[in-house]
Amino acid sequence: MMNANFMEFEKNKLEELTELATKCSYIDPELFVKYQVKRGLRDLDGKGVLVGLTEIGEVHSYIIDENEIVPVPGRLIYRGIDIFDLVDGFISEGRFGFEETTYLLLFGDLPTREQLNEFEKLLSSYRELPEEFLNDMILNLPGKDIMNVLARSVLAYYTYDSNPDDTSVKNVLRQCMRLIGSMPTIAVYAYQAMAHYYDRKSLVIHPPRPELSTAENILHMLRPDSKYTDLEARLLDLALVLHAEHGGGNNSTFVTHVVTSTGTDTYSVIAAALGSLKGPRHGGANIKVCQMFEDLKQNVRDWKDDEEIENYLMKLLNKEAFDRAGLIYGIGHAVYSISDPRCILLKEQAEKLAKEKGLEDEFELYDRVERLAPQIIGRVRKMYKGVSANVDFYSGFVYKMLNLPLELYTPIFAISRMSGWAAHRIEEIVNAGKIIRPAYKSVAERRDYVAMKDRK
Known part of the structure; x- marks a missing residue:
């Protein structure tokens, strides 16, 4: 077991080393723009960088019309x-x-x-x-x-x-x-x-x-x-x-x-x-959705009052509610914009189970948030595409109704x-492809080696 002196030493030393590790890891965001780095392997419009081919699954969310990306139902x-x-x-x-x-x-x-x-x-x-x-x-x-x-x-x-x-x-x-x-x-x-x-x-x-x-x-x-x-x-x-x-x-x-x-x-x-x-x-992500709704239910008195729900959602975006991350969990997706087909299918069946379980009011609350959240996000934030509920929005609710543990x-x-x-x-x-190895450009300045006796 570590004694108290070592634990104090470890705590102080880690704080010092954390500062050093953070400082040397920081890269100026402007450099990503300068070198046209597609962070997250996505273009600025959200379109994924093509890195492979597959016949297994396809996610379709837009069409190209006169060189313009036009969102369509997912x-x-x-x-x-x-x-x-x-x-x-x-x-x-x-x-x-x-x-x-x-x-x-x-x-x-x-x-x-x-x-x-x-x-x-x-x-x-x-x-x-x-x-x-x-x-x-x-x-x-x-x-x-x-x-x-x-x-x-x-x-x-x-x-x-x-x-x-x-x-x-x-x-x-x-x-x-x-x-x-x-x-x-x-x-x-x-x-x-x-x-x-x-x-x-x-x-x-x-x-x-x-x-x-x-x-x-x-x-x-x-x-x-x-x-x-x-x-x-x-x-x-x-x-x-x-x-x-x-x-x-x-x-x-x-x-x-x-x-x-x-x-x-x-x-x-x-x-x-x-x-x-x-x-x-x-x-x-679906865990975050469930936790967010638990917080919403504690802070919204009337689940059928659109204005009260909108006020809560606005607080989420302004980092004044729940985990203060500025996110409405379950709304938005890296690919889908108009709709997530998985959400549509799951919602349809979830409504049936909600009726069987006597949870119609809670289902209606989810339905209201699904309708109101994209409107509020569209008003508050500049979006390159629309947003809609994703599969995580209802999957957590489904698992909760099934009494599955979090x-x-x-x-x-x-x-x-x-x-x-x-x-x-x-x-x-x-298909015996090559080992996948994308490029990273080093932006570190070149330096001379410094002998131990000359280091400060």
Whole structure:
């Protein structure tokens, strides 16, 4: 244990070193303009810099008319199929869609009934964790952050794999399917361990059931009584489908391409993608939406008063409310401007669950904020494009209605996106591209080396 004197020394020294590290890391913002650096790999108009090609997913949000970018209602396309058509297909036929969507992303076509049955059978065989894995990696090493436990567990799979470094498509496909199948089990068990060891709750470990879908198994393993309604399971399934893929340019999928291009193993790639998704600017945004609404409900007396809600939203933008970051969380997206198709689909089904749960008033509050926030942002800020609600705006509300713990919101995203990451890893391997290495220009002044005796 560190004594008090060392702790005081460490505190003072770190403050000194932090100042030095910050000072030497600062770059004049004008230099980014001078050298035409496209920060965030985006042009000034928000259009992403083209760095690759993909056949897996497409995000469509604008058209070019006479060399002008014209925003259009957002579209999300999986392997050439519009997300609205895909969702309508399995919902209208009364089927769960995540497994079918995963098959489509991995293999390029919608499965026949026989192909889907065989694929589901294979995935269900991967849901059980390796022998002793539950004790060694989860119960004996509980963590307060489920995303970190997921990343640690994925890396641990390397040890349990008899052929971990083989990057042939066949072996990588086996590894990815194993992770797609087992990641829900790992996430739920990690939460149960955290709730038991840190919150002193009863330890509940339900084994996954082979006849259940991914969404059903999550609810079955999570709830002590294993009970859930059909609508609950189908809404969670929809959320999984909508988060499964979002083109190659989103941060965690781009990370998947970057790390895959080095030739490393599958487990290292997915652990890196998980680290990316954990960030609040990426996968953690729906948590911020929920926290923001809790603050709103405490500060807005009449949920049906547009003027009172507008005043609160204005305080958010002016950094006078909630976390004082100047943001209305869940509104706006790096790509979509007029609409996010995932938000539209999720909202439609969320309204049904809100009625089942008796939460119509809260749903209406979300609906009002969704309508008012873009108007206020448009008045207060100069925008190069319009803004609309994104998928995070309603996903957190959906998870809340499903009684999912806050700690599982981002892991649910990861469980879903694992399908897209797998497809993109295989695409990168098949096309055997170069190692991804963009350029950084050094703007440091050249200096002479100074001998130790002459340094001050």
